[in-house]
Amino acid sequence: MSIADFSGRVRPDACPGALQVHEAADGPLARVRLPGGAVSAAQLRELAACATDLGSGVIELTSRANVQVRGLRSATAFAERMAFVGLLPSAAHERVRNIVASPLSGRGPAGLLDTQPLVEALDQALCACLRLAGLPGRFLLALDDGSGDVVGLGADVTFVGGTGRLLLAGRDSGLSLRGEAAVSYMIAAAEAFLDERESASALDTEVRQESASVRDGEAQRDRTAWRIGELEDGAARIAARLGGVAVDSPPFAPETRGAGLTEQRDGRVALEAVVPLGRLTAAQARAIAAAAESGVAVRLTPWRTVVLLDLPPSHADHVARALDAAGLVTDPASPWVGVTACTGRPGCAKALADVREDARRWVADRDGPTAMPVHWAGCERRCGLPRGPVIQMVATADGYVAATDGHVTTTD
Incomplete structure (x- = not known):
């Protein structure tokens, strides 16, 4: 995948994946997408093993709740092991499975929607559409459970539970959807973005040809975009394609997450732990995996924290002590928060x-x-x-x- 830069040369989409690695100063870097930040205990253990066997020994958390491993000695072996544990379901789509979701998934006091089923359905629909493998690696989809915690991340397409609103690059599309319709509309919005992107790119090529006498660097801005917000009037045109009318939305303040316990509406609790500087050691990943047994779910967050869901209250303090002992931070008063x-x-x-x-x-x-x-x-x-x-x-x-x-x- 590539776009043209200002001078007409071809510039590749450099976002790394598990197959297309980035050559960093400390060696090849691979990024693994985790839609909704969901990861199982078995997958965490395999990531820890790969970081130790093939990489620098740490797992980095990204601002989209994905993970990456640096200093890989064999990118091929890493990709094979990720595929084996289900973290590489589509080679064609592996860099575009960018889906963030509310980590508490409707369990918290302000949550109105269990987002995880929608995350799974959206990921499956994305991978089933061959054309969407051509999305830029920066294109972002978001599912908010109604608490407003991921709305402020500025995703290209956001569905907000409770209100049912569909946002395009932060603008209200004018559409109010039921949860079961959200996936099809989000996929349609992604396809409409590709249509708009291709049209803008073709127009930009015409502008360059007509402006051949203009010096390089003074040519018109490259109209081919990575995100909906980079397309001129893109949100309005995509909303119209979907049957809506885009309007400016009130600004959403980005969420700042920290550490500690949250009481779930079902009486169980969620435990959030800060990962200092977003770097998990293999031992810390294994400690999280050990806590994620017996029905406890793990969610990585865009704030580079880890959330354990559905903990029995009687067990939460024990889990917190185990994570603290591993070097993670569960105390909301810690200076590591933020x-x-x-x-x-x-x-x-x-x-x-x-x-x-x-x-x-x-x-x-x-x-x-x-x-x-x-x-x-x-x-x-x-x-x-x-x-x-x-x-x-x-x-x-x-x-x-x-x-x-x-x-x-x-x-x-």
Whole structure:
């Protein structure tokens, strides 16, 4: 898959997957999509084994609740092992299975919809449509259980439980759907995006041909887009294709998740644990897997935390102590809450500092969480920056500069 850049050259979609790896400074990096952040105990154990046997020994959590393994010694062996445990159901679609969902899946106090059945149906429908294998690796689908926790992530297509609203790049499509219709409309919206993208690309080619005398760099903006929001009037046109009328929606504040227990409506509890700097060791992954037996479900979140669902209240404290002992954080008053970082040195060639080590030292000097999330970035690209108000510690040649402008350059 490729798009044309401003000069007419071909630029590939560089989003990594389990088959198309990224050549990072510390070796090949593979990313595995986990629709809805759902992962089984067996899959966690295999990820831990692969990270140890084939990679750097850690599993990184991404801002779309996916996972990645760095420093792979055999990308082929890694992909084969992921397929064996069901984490690679479609080779053609493996980089476009980008589906986020409310981690509590309707169980929390504000939840109105069990999103997991819709996640599974949406993933199956996506993989069944050959054309949708051509979606960009950044295209994002979201299912909100009505609590509003993933609406603020700015997905290309979002279904909101309770209200039944369908959002396109954050704009209300004017459509109100029943849950069973959500999947078909989300798939139709993704196909409509491809139609619009192809039309815009063809128009841009005509503009370039008519403007051959214009110097490179002054040509018209490339109209081929990665996201619905990058298409001029894309949300309005796609809404019209679906039978709606797009209108501006009230802004949604991105959710900031932390740690601790949440009482479910059925009397059981959910336990959320912060993964420091979004990096799970193999031992930590195995500790989560051990806790995920006997009907306990695991959800990774876009906030780089792990949620264990359906815990008996009498067992929750024991699980929390086991995760804490493994180096995860279940205390909502911990200074690790809200702290994130990019890869930094030595994994990224563009980084100007070992931001993870600097972040660890900074956390060690604090007694509790800050009022605003803090993101440590190795350069001005600020990769992995969370949405919403964030204190940004940006590395420069002369040390760190703090910023709070909310600028987002990358989402995964």
